[in-house]
Amino acid sequence: MDRFLFLTFDGLSRGAVYAAFALALVLIWRATRIVNFAQGAMAVATAYVGYSVADATGSYWLGFAVAVLAGLLLGAGVERVVMRFVDHSSPLNGVVVALGLVLIIQGVLGMIYGNEFRPAEAPFSRDAFNIGGVALLSRYDVFVFAAVGAVVVLLTLLFTRTPTGLRMRAAAFAPDVSRLLGVPVGGMLTLGWALAAAVGSLAGMLVIPTELGLHPTAMDVLFISAFTAAVLGGLDSPIGAVIGGLIVGLVLSYISGYLGATVAPMAVLALLVVVLLGRPDGLFARSKARTA
Amino acid sequence: MSALLEVDGLTVGYGAAPVLHDVSLTVEPGQIVAVLGANGAGKTTLLRALSGLLPPTRGRVVFDGADLRGIRVERMVRHGIAHVPEGRGVVTELTVDENLRLGGLWRKPQPSLAPIYELFPRLAERRGHLGHQLSGGERQMLALGRALAAQPRLLLLDEPSLGLAPRVTAQIMALLRDLRDRTGLAVLLVEQNVRSALSIADQGIVLSLGRIAARDDAAALADDADLRHAYLGF
Amino acid sequence: MTALKDRVTARMVAPASRRRLNPYLVVAVGAALVVALTYTLPPFRTYQLATIGAYLCVTAGLTVLTGLNGQLSLGHGALMATGAYTLALWQNKFNLLAVGIVVAMLVTTAAGLIIGLAAARLRGPYLAGLTLAVAVVVPSITSTFDETFNSDQGLSVVLNPPPESMTVEQWQAWLCWAGALVTVLALALITRGRFGRDMRAVRDDETAAKLAGISIARTQVWTFVISAACAGLGGALFAVLAQSVSPGAFPLTLSLFLLMAIVIGGLGRLSGALIGAFLLVALPALAHEIGEASGSQRLEGNLALTFFGVVLVVVMLAAPGGLASLRVPRSWRPSHTTRKKKH
Numbered sequence: 025m026d027r028f029l030f031l032t033f034d035g036l037s038r039g040a041v042y043a044a045f046a047l048a049l050v051l052i053w054r055a056t057r058i059v060n061f062a063q064g065a066m067a068v069a070t071a072y073v074g075y076s077v078a079d080a081t082g083s084y085w086l087g088f089a090v091a092v093l094a095g096l097l098l099g100a101g102v103e104r105v106v107m108r109f110v111d112h113s114s115p116l117n118g119v120v121v122a123l124g125l126v127l128i129i130q131g132v133l134g135m136i137y138g139n140e141f142r143p144a145e146a147p148f149s150r151d152a153f154n155i156g157g158v159a160l161l162s163r164y165d166v167f168v169f170a171a172v173g174a175v176v177v178l179l180t181l182l183f184t185r186t187p188t189g190l191r192m193r194a195a196a197f198a199p200d201v202s203r204l205l206g207v208p209v210g211g212m213l214t215l216g217w218a219l220a221a222a223v224g225s226l227a228g229m230l231v232i233p234t235e236l237g238l239h240p241t242a243m244d245v246l247f248i249s250a251f252t253a254a255v256l257g258g259l260d261s262p263i264g265a266v267i268g269g270l271i272v273g274l275v276l277s278y279i280s281g282y283l284g285a286t287v288a289p290m291a292v293l294a295l296l297v298v299v300l301l302g303r304p305d306g307l308f309a310r311s312k313a314r315t316a
Numbered sequence: 317m318s319a320l321l322e323v324d325g326l327t328v329g330y331g332a333a334p335v336l337h338d339v340s341l342t343v344e345p346g347q348i349v350a351v352l353g354a355n356g357a358g359k360t361t362l363l364r365a366l367s368g369l370l371p372p373t374r375g376r377v378v379f380d381g382a383d384l385r386g387i388r389v390e391r392m393v394r395h396g397i398a399h400v401p402e403g404r405g406v407v408t409e410l411t412v413d414e415n416l417r418l419g420g421l422w423r424k425p426q427p428s429l430a431p432i433y434e435l436f437p438r439l440a441e442r443r444g445h446l447g448h449q450l451s452g453g454e455r456q457m458l459a460l461g462r463a464l465a466a467q468p469r470l471l472l473l474d475e476p477s478l479g480l481a482p483r484v485t486a487q488i489m490a491l492l493r494d495l496r497d498r499t500g501l502a503v504l505l506v507e508q509n510v511r512s513a514l515s516i517a518d519q520g521i522v523l524s525l526g527r528i529a530a531r532d533d534a535a536a537l538a539d540d541a542d543l544r545h546a547y548l549g550f
Numbered sequence: 551m552t553a554l555k556d557r558v559t560a561r562m563v564a565p566a567s568r569r570r571l572n573p574y575l576v577v578a579v580g581a582a583l584v585v586a587l588t589y590t591l592p593p594f595r596t597y598q599l600a601t602i603g604a605y606l607c608v609t610a611g612l613t614v615l616t617g618l619n620g621q622l623s624l625g626h627g628a629l630m631a632t633g634a635y636t637l638a639l640w641q642n643k644f645n646l647l648a649v650g651i652v653v654a655m656l657v658t659t660a661a662g663l664i665i666g667l668a669a670a671r672l673r674g675p676y677l678a679g680l681t682l683a684v685a686v687v688v689p690s691i692t693s694t695f696d697e698t699f700n701s702d703q704g705l706s707v708v709l710n711p712p713p714e715s716m717t718v719e720q721w722q723a724w725l726c727w728a729g730a731l732v733t734v735l736a737l738a739l740i741t742r743g744r745f746g747r748d749m750r751a752v753r754d755d756e757t758a759a760k761l762a763g764i765s766i767a768r769t770q771v772w773t774f775v776i777s778a779a780c781a782g783l784g785g786a787l788f789a790v791l792a793q794s795v796s797p798g799a800f801p802l803t804l805s806l807f808l809l810m811a812i813v814i815g816g817l818g819r820l821s822g823a824l825i826g827a828f829l830l831v832a833l834p835a836l837a838h839e840i841g842e843a844s845g846s847q848r849l850e851g852n853l854a855l856t857f858f859g860v861v862l863v864v865v866m867l868a869a870p871g872g873l874a875s876l877r878v879p880r881s882w883r884p885s886h887t888t889r890k891k892k893h
């Protein structure tokens with residue numbers, strides 16, 4: 025029972041990160057009908073930047089802030105320079121371009137930082153402290169919950185309470201009409217990419233210290249988990265992404281807890297297959313077919 | 317009185333071949349000009365060119381003394397032009413209230429929506445509903461209300477009566493006439509519902525195969541039986 | 551309905567190829583060329599030639615899948631791994647290469663069938679995501695079942711020495727190119743016939759293809775299975791070339807490289823697959839030399855990665871219409887025979 029509780033909290037903590045990352049995927053999907061397959065690579069790139077700053081200045085928090093800021097800039101840059109010019113006649117075009125970005129980013133990172141794992145410090149202890157005699161949560165888990173919770177709340181406020189959020193939603197749902205209403209749709213897309221990439225960077229900063237550390241491919245498996253979470257949530261639904269993330273986190277935590285950690289990647293794949301074939305619309309989606 | 321909108325020799329198309337040829341027209345402030353014509357005559361294309369969605373190949377569009385060439389679509393509303401596209405363009409994923417707010421979003425400070433809700437009490441009742449929950453008539457009112465929230469001086473309306481019951485169409489026409497009389501709003505009204513359109517319009521223009529086939533006072537057009545038979549099908 | 555069917559058929563049949571190469575002739579010339587090269591090139595170049603042959607098996611299958619049938623797979627690196635590991639296990643137990651290659655293809659075909667069945671129900675980014683997951687996850691299976699696969703260290707491959715009259719490299723090149731040319735011949739014949747027409751029809755317009763009596767799912771699954779078999783063959787040949795297999799040899803980037811190769815080569819052409827296979831060997835070799843010259847180890851592998859990425863993005867953005875416009879259909883038009891199908 026204690027183990028079950030421990031795995032539950034551990035799963036929620038992982039799930040929170042998946043949720044944030046899935047949220048980033050959903051933001052871009054809603055706005056552009058592109059699944060940003062480069063999101064993992066982009067997040068790794070900004071994490072490298074963040075940890076470089078942290079190493080140079082000795083301040084984790086400065087590095088953290090720089091990483092998120094770098095995500096903002098990288099997202100905006102990728103939209104302005106590359107994604108804006110992708111032909112939309114086939115959904116494969118965006119996928120292929122994003123994969124090209126993965127190669128570029130991983131190549132450049134390898135050239136600058138090398139292809140070894142670099143240790144990445146966590147800002148808080150990852151040792152679980154006792155609650156009622158059971159070791160459930162670490163300080164780091166609490167930090168993860170707080171950070172992801174803050175992101176979800178801020179994004180919700182942005183989208184539902186501010187004029188800019190309204191513009192962004194309108195631009196995503198109905199770009200042509202929005203332009204007629206005076207919404208600068210191109211700018212909203214750039215902003216959407218920037219925000220999504222920043223959220224992705226934040227998720228990267230949260231997850232990298234819990235894994236093997238910094239590496240150009242450090243987010244590959246996480247990307248798959250988050251993609252699964254986003255698809256489970258319906259790919260169109262931010263709430264769905266968050267719930268999907270938590271579900272995927274729990275499932276993976278139980279599986280690696282009871283069956284062994286090496287099974288986890290296969291479990292992700294199996295889960296993705298089950299979701300894609302079993303719940304074709306995700307849990308919360310509007311759209312019907314898996315056809316994009 | 318100088319014209320609010322002056323279109324001079326407008327030629328525009330989607331590819332190499334023009335759809336509209338050498339179209340000229342004017343709209344005075346406080347005037348409703350009906351643009352009539354069969355399916356495919358180029359009415360929608362005309363409105364798209366005016367609001368900047370389609371760049372003209374030739375010709376000039378002058379609005380309130382300023383040439384509109386090269387002005388981006390999203391800036392048009394700031395100049396005072398509101399375009400309600402064919403099929404209405406309600407953002408179905410947003411609520412009624414959000415759709416209306418969207419209309420006035422570019423203004424600082426943002427205008428109150430109270431006058432719009434006063435004009436369309438039905439929308440006030442449904443303000444929290446999503447766009448896709450609305451009936452056709454409600455959507456048309458929403459699109460119209462949203463355009464009015466931008467407080468335009470010229471309204472480009474593309475077939476507002478499409479798919480609506482005659483009673484609802486009549487309501488909308490009455491509302492347009494009312495707005496013109498009260499606020500001096502100018503309207504370029506594209507319609508296939510010729511009778512309704514001419515009943516409130518000051519001027520009428522008949523487009524045929526992308527060219528202006530006739531223009532006259534609305535009343536005169538309505539009375540011209542030959543013209544009606546030739547171009548308007550009744 | 552009939553009109554629609556006529557239109558579909560017309561589109562598929564109308565512009566017949568102006569000049570179509572006889573595939574048997576091409577393969578014969580290719581074989582002669584390879585044999586001649588193996589007697590003139592130095593051993594290392596011969597080894598590279600062999601590698602091109604192994605890659606060609608995979609890129610040829612993949613270009614048919616993506617270019618002619620419109621399915622994107624990022625999982626072909628993983629399918630190669632399946633073929634390679636199967637061959638390694640087989641060889642270490644039975645040491646019967648010819649059978650081992652066939653077994654590797656069969657096992658990979660089975661894996662491809664499973665993915666293909668799922669893939670036929672998925673489109674666009676969903677298909678890409680699933681196959682991406684396959685590419686990321688499959689190499690990690692070697693850790694899950696480490697008694698069989700020996701984790702990250704991988705397995706060595708038992709091989710008999712080549713016939714006495716040949717060097718190892720010559721023998722490798724002959725073997726790989728035998729596989730590649732058979733693959734190309736088989737694909738050329740398949741894609742020229744009725745099945746090729748079905749594949750293109752499904753790619754161009756699923757609804758129209760359905761109305762013309764073509765089973766979408768069956769066409770897609772078969773195409774996937776065929777391309778998986780090609781990948782299995784390629785993987786097995788790689789195991790022979792490297793005389794070992796390890797998960798590190800089949801990273802996600804391998805799948806992305808394969809994608810890049812067929813996009814740059816010109817989607818849907820077997821000649822493009824050859825260009826792609828050549829680039830897959832030539833560019834990393836070039837990057838390796840630049841890396842050596844600059845004395846920076848980091849540059850080596852990563853330069854090729856970056857370069858491939860840049861080329862992929864630039865090609866995609868420069869080609870109006872993206873992937874579709876990269877297809878060069880001329881040499882792939884089916885013959886004049888009009889399709890007769892009851893429905």
Ligand SMILES: Nc1ncnc2c1ncn2[C@@H]1O[C@H](COP(=O)(O)OP(=O)(O)O)[C@@H](O)[C@H]1O
Pocket residue numbers: 330331335353354355356357358359360361362
């Ligand atoms: N997006 C488009 N691309 C190419 N041609 C178009 C497009 N939209 C309309 N057309 C052509 O332009 C002509 C006028 O269309 P339109 O302006 O929509 O007519 P109306 O609104 O009067 O029915 C038609 O012949 C139509 O085929």
Ligand SMILES: [Mg+2]
Pocket residue numbers: 359360361402
């Ligand atoms: Mg029209």
